[in-house]
Amino acid sequence: MPDIKNRFLSLDVFRGLIICFTIIVNMPGNPETTVPALTFARWNGFTPADIIYPAFLFCTGLGLFFSFQDWREEGKVGKIYFTLFRRSILLFIIGILVNWFPFMQTNLDTGKWEFIPFSQVRIWGILQRIALGYLLVGLMIQVLKLRATLAITLVCLVLYWPVLYYGGRSPNPYAIRTNLVLIIDKWMIGTDHLDQSPLVPFEEFGFLSTFPALANIVAGYLTARFILRTKITYETLTHLLLTGFLLMVLAYIWNNVLPVNRKIWTSSFAVMSIGLSLNTLAFIIFIVDKAKYAKEAEFLRVFGRNPLVAFVLSMTMTIPLQLVEVQPGLSITDWLYINVFSYATAYIGSFLQALFFMLIIWLICRVLDRKGDYITV
Template identity: 35%
Template sequence: MNQNQRFLSLDVFRGLTIACMILVNTPGSWSHVYSPFLHAKWHGCTPTDLVFPFFLFAVGNAMSFAMKKFNTMSNAAVLGKIFKRTALIFVIGLLLSWFPFIKYNAEGNFVMKGLDTLRILGVLQRIALCYGIGALLVHYLRPKGAFIATCVLLLGYWAILWFFGGSDPYSLEGHIGLQIDLAIIGENHMYKGEGIPFEPEGLLSTLPAVGNVVFGYLVGRYVQQNRHARGMLLKLVLAGSMLIVLGILWGTVFPINKKIWTSSYTLYTVGIATLLLSILIYLIEMRNWRWGTYFFEVFGKNPLFIYVMSGVVVKLYFLFRLGEKNENMYSWLYNHVFRPAFGDYPGSLLFGIFHVLLLWLLGWWMDRKKIYIRV
């Protein structure tokens, strides 16, 4: 493996994740989405359910490179860096949730969006918390201690759900995390997409999600330390396969579930991510495969910025209304461009692909200008 190219497979993995995030978050119509591009209704795992945990895994993988400099920094400087990055990502998530800060009222006029119904948690907020907790575990407990602490978190989360949940502790209503979020955050500041106030990026379920970051760190560190060792890739494949099997076995008693981020889901998704990264390492670093990698590399060089911009573009669409039916621009594009040209389901998919390409052009321009936004 070439030392100077050690980031390429990581950039491709991370970029693939961002591209998939944009694709699954931007269908032309939620009524016309192919099943692999939908989340599981509750228990289970679809390809779409792999995207978010893969990104957390990539965050940990990147930490294994970035945190080397922590060894030369004072304790205060390390804490400052971790807390600053955590706070920045969290605040960006809040601002994206609030954006564009105005909305239509019942009379069709613009009014300011109040803070009384602002969703507090979300994807970026979970990334921030998982990074912060994961970075602290790795820095202060070192790899072995962080691994043990992560196992305790996964087992402890299972115990909390089992002992403090309702008669069906892994259900929407019986999940104790729901009660915690209602008590601390309040229903006005929670996601409403499940029929009741429920936060899929809730406080309690953030604990097992930290495992995706820590395991990503451990995998990245192992690859760096053993990049020239014989059998490195085989051991990585075996580890990934073992985690998948463990996740499936654990899932027989603690169902694989993204929305409450069960511990079995963490093991299962980390296992698949490890296998996918192993394939990329083999092709890119060992076989010098370069065909098509630049497309995903572009996303991987500015991942958080491009993800935020994907949300900004969609939210701006809803500010503009077009046509006789006064449709928002998002619906108008699908109903008057993509759906007539390609049909219901293909048009909805191509709508998402169009936005992947649109955001890629932004990333490509930034790469050409050597603009890399780090948080």
């Protein structure tokens, strides 16, 4: 294992892989002709794309462990609390700004641009979930220590099941219109602050579903701790793979009574995603640290060194291009797809356009990397 003062190479590659996959999933040329594996499950179920956001939380836990190692070496308790709150607040604000972007919209009646009022801004999002999870898990580890943190996390994971079941509305407490996550979010922040999806205003990163998602962060923390203690050996990788496999089997069985569902982050989904995260990380550690393909993984590591920049760009870059029309009813992104990428067939063309934007974001991150600029909170 590298010295703890240095960056964990495999963590950078793992994080970079998730960022790369996120960009490809979020920026297709045509959402209607996207390969099913690159789309999220509509409600119940699990696709490869569904690993993205829980993997972010898993990475947060990995990074949190190394941060705690540094903080405890310095011996400044006050700095721990200050850093936890500062990072969480900044990340939450960035998440809201990403949702608010581009801050202007066209008035459908007058055709003029107008400022988007905060009353219409989506409050929750993946960055906000990471911020809350980072703060809560960090505080629990610092105040209650690891064993109590693990116990509380397991309680949240188990109790979330009956809370969802008895708190939702009949006949199906797990349905999009009747689940407790939506009920609480509407009560807390109102419908206008939710994600305005075509079917029904709903927030997939709602307040209540934050609590089972803490398990993904704690799992990342425990994984980093385990790797540091056991070093990178084949036995360590076997433990990670076996644990991940058993968790996925458990989730598969649990799915019979509690559907695997990312949007309400059911406990079965949390367990499934933790298992897949463990297996993916074990594979990357083998490739990078055992098979010695670190140089070949440099492409992904560029994303992993500046994940915040890459993610924010993936969420905002195409918005101005969608607003600017090269001709009536045809935005720049639509023009690119129709006139450049669609010639490779609909599905391949949609994928190629996503790769095109992914490479642009990579080049931006590469420039920052060569300058030694790593933008964090």
